[in-house]
Amino acid sequence: MKLTKISAAILLAGLTTTVIAAPDPNTPYIGAKAGWSHYFDLDFTDAGENNFSRNHLGAGAFGGYQFTPNIGVEVGYDWLGRANYSLKDEYTGKYTGQGLYATGKFSYEVVHDFDVYTRLGVYGWRSSNRVTDVAQGRDPKLVGRYNSTGVSPVFAAGVEYALSPSVATRLDYQYVPNLGKSRDIGMKPDNGMLSVGLSYRFGQGAPAPVVAPTLTPVPETKKFNLRSDVLFAFGKSELKAEGREALKQLFSELQRIDPDEGKAVVIGFTDRIGSAQANQALSERRAQSVVNELIGLGVPANLIEARGMGAQNPVTGSQCDNVSPRSALIECLGPDRRVEIQVTGLKTAESEM
Structure with missing residues (x-):
């Protein structure tokens, strides 16, 4: 020889x-996530608000495109959970939040196969509020179903670990303010979601001809x-x-x-x-x-x-x-x-x- x-x-x-931990340049990826969704800073129009269930299971799906090892874009859908609440022992309600986001994703490799990242962008949300009259001595009666839509900024930060060139797991915290309009549904809560995700990266490790x-x-x-x-x-x-x-x-x-x-x-x-x-x-x-x-x-x-x-x-x-x-x-x-x-x-x- x-x-x-x-x-x-x-x-x-x-x-x-x-x-490296980040996907190869010019490749797409998809993934799913689930975790803890928390509502806070509710801004109820009725000061008698109480017993709002703030913590719920959140879930979502996302996809993105990596332009360079450090810069990409990501879009996704989030289900933020349904919260029950009561007002003055006279009314009960069910608040639901969900949304679509589009963000830029900026990564930095700390050590081999391990990145930290941040996501910044816009969040298109839809919130709904179902109110029922439950005052003592009266049969429960649906007062109304109210919906609100709008756009808020979204901020997120997380860590990502490459299990293999094609599969990665992530821990992500996302914050979205004002998911509602007081004049439409009587509240505008903020939301923070801590989730664990798994993604699949297409076209990784393919050698150049x-x-x-x-x-x-x-x-x-x-x-x-x-x-x-x-x-x-x-x-x-x-x-x-x-x-x-x-x-x-x-x-x-x-x-x-x-x-x-x-x-x-x-x-x-x-x-x-x-x-x-x-x-x-x-x-x-x-x-x-x-x-x-x-x-x-x-x-x-x-x-x-x-x-x-x-x-x-x-x-x-x-x-x-x-x-x-x-x-x-x-x-x-x-x-x-x-x-x-x-x-x-x-x-x-x-x-x-």
């Missing part, structure tokens, strides 16, 4: 193995570049679990290298952030981690070695000189953080992987 095959497999694996290269006779030295960010977390030298598993699967069927085919050198590079001494040590550790993984997959130890070059030979040049803050600079310098695999002494290349 040619060393060219192994080098190409490493390159393809590095380009296609990455998982890869055009297989046409291999021609290989010169004495051939180079393959792999972005360090694909295999390592920023500032770390341990291979990510998903990267290690992908490499294991890709190489499980590969044969050992023919010793006559040559030698491979794995060279680690860092960006310029940090001291020269720290970057040199990090580049050496990263290169050695890749070498150890390849040896564990069957590459003979005498045919591969690790080298570290620190922040030398950056590929970004001066394009990041005026970039700030630090998070933007880290992203800009991403191409400088790389692992280069140099294969020397190869005689021929094969056309199949």
Whole structure:
């Protein structure tokens, strides 16, 4: 088996193995939720209000579209529950709240697979109030059914955890003020709903089409570049679990290298952030981690070695000189953080992987 095959497999694996908590860009999702719905700040027009049942089961369904890993839109329907109440022991009522919302959703990944988010937007609600006369000495009599519709702002915040690339669970708190008009139904309560939800994300993890290269006779030295960010977390030298598993699967069927085919050198590079001494040590550790993984997959130890070059030979040049803050600079310098695999002494290349 040619060393060219192994080098190409490493390159393809590095380009296609990455998982984050937020959905992939330009993908839709759907979900459902249920939890605790609480009415408060009722603003009854009748000061004799009492015995309003404020806590109820709430439920809903939602769907959204993720434009980027951090920005999306979400729409949904909520059933906020039916509340019973009494007035002066003369009347009883049943208040019902429900609504449709449209919000922007803004996410931030705290740790791998775990996001915090906020939702802001508008809430179109429909509230109804059914009033019955139950005064002592009289038979219960329906006074009337009253409805009210309107639009209020909606605010929500929550946390979301990716159980898998396609399935996520969330804990969400949502607040909507003034779900009613006093002149229509005699009250305008606020509502807060704490819910647990489950969502399904479409189109996750689908790799971009890869055009297989046409291999021609290989010169004495051939180079393959792999972005360090694909295999390592920023500032770390341990291979990510998903990267290690992908490499294991890709190489499980590969044969050992023919010793006559040559030698491979794995060279680690860092960006310029940090001291020269720290970057040199990090580049050496990263290169050695890749070498150890390849040896564990069957590459003979005498045919591969690790080298570290620190922040030398950056590929970004001066394009990041005026970039700030630090998070933007880290992203800009991403191409400088790389692992280069140099294969020397190869005689021929094969056309199949």
